[in-house]
Ligand code: 13P
């Protein structure tokens with residue numbers, strides 16, 4: 001078996017050898033030894049936009065999680081293959097909503113109100129849920145376009161169903177001037193989501209109960225403590241953090257937004273960052289003239305992103321070289337029809 005170092009040496013060789021056939025996409029939460037091999041790095045929106053433009057490469061290896069690979073598959077051609085180096089690299093938030101639950105919730109909501117409800121899904125979900133929004137006049141958002149997409153939704157109807165992340169939904173709607181008492185949370189593990197028809201009819205925003213197990217690790221107490229102890233430190237967090245954290249922080253945005261803010265800050269700037277630890281550590285290394293620390297003293301690690309290791313990336317490359325590609329992510333045609341409609345709508349609204 002190859003040592004970790006030998007794996008990296010082999011990877012550099014095989015990547016060069018297959019450079020006309022294979023392109024590698026990497027999300028910002030990947031580890032340094034994987035991100036080194038990414039031809040395109042980005043947040044969820046940028047990686048979807050990049051994938052949509054990659055028409056000349058037969059193989060796209062996606063160093064990220066399952067829903068990202070599914071998205072890339074739908075945005076690329078039928079003759080292209082998207083590969084996920086570890087098939088178990090999922091997303092615990094995406095797993096908090098499934099099609100059956102959403103259909104049931106939708107039924108109840110539609111019976112409860114005459115208002116037109118526009119469904120918006122965070123891109124962190126299975127393709128079947130992207131299809132649901134496509135079938136029901138809704139669309140998809142990421143953390144970098146959520147404001148524009150939600151504004152668009154309110155031009156189309158009177159109410160919003162936002163899933164699966166309650167926090168991104170609540171934080172964004174609040175920024176758009178919707179008050180907390182106009183929002184309710186639907187919990188699929190309770191009868192009728194734990195809501196009455198009257199509550200649905202009165203609400204402006206219905207938030208699915210989902211959350212990110214990584215970002216829920218940050219607390220408002222941590223933010224307050226930093227503000228008190230290090231008043232010259234800017235606290236910047238991801239909008240998957242809960243409402244109190246985002247309210248207490250100085251700034252919030254997608255991974256690309258956080259990176260850009262830190263990049264543009266003058267030398268000597270100090271940041272406490274509330275997002276996944278691999279990105280925070282990379283920022284600290286990339287900007288040694290700035291003080292960059294994690295907002296949390298605990299390791300806020302995305303364990304599913306972490307599954308993608310150079311060894312499995314090498315195995316994916318080797319299988320392509322042998323003409324027996326493995327770990328292909330393929331969305332079936334029926335699901336793809338409306339999911340792609342929703343994805344294209346999102347891309348159009350993100351220009
Ligand atoms: P972005 O990179 O789009 O901000 O998404 C963060 C995330 O949690 C991806 O799963």
Ligand code: SF4
Pocket residue numbers: 029065090091092093094124212213214215240276302303304305
């Ligand atoms: Fe999912 Fe959270 Fe991991 Fe992103 S960081 S992939 S939302 S579990």
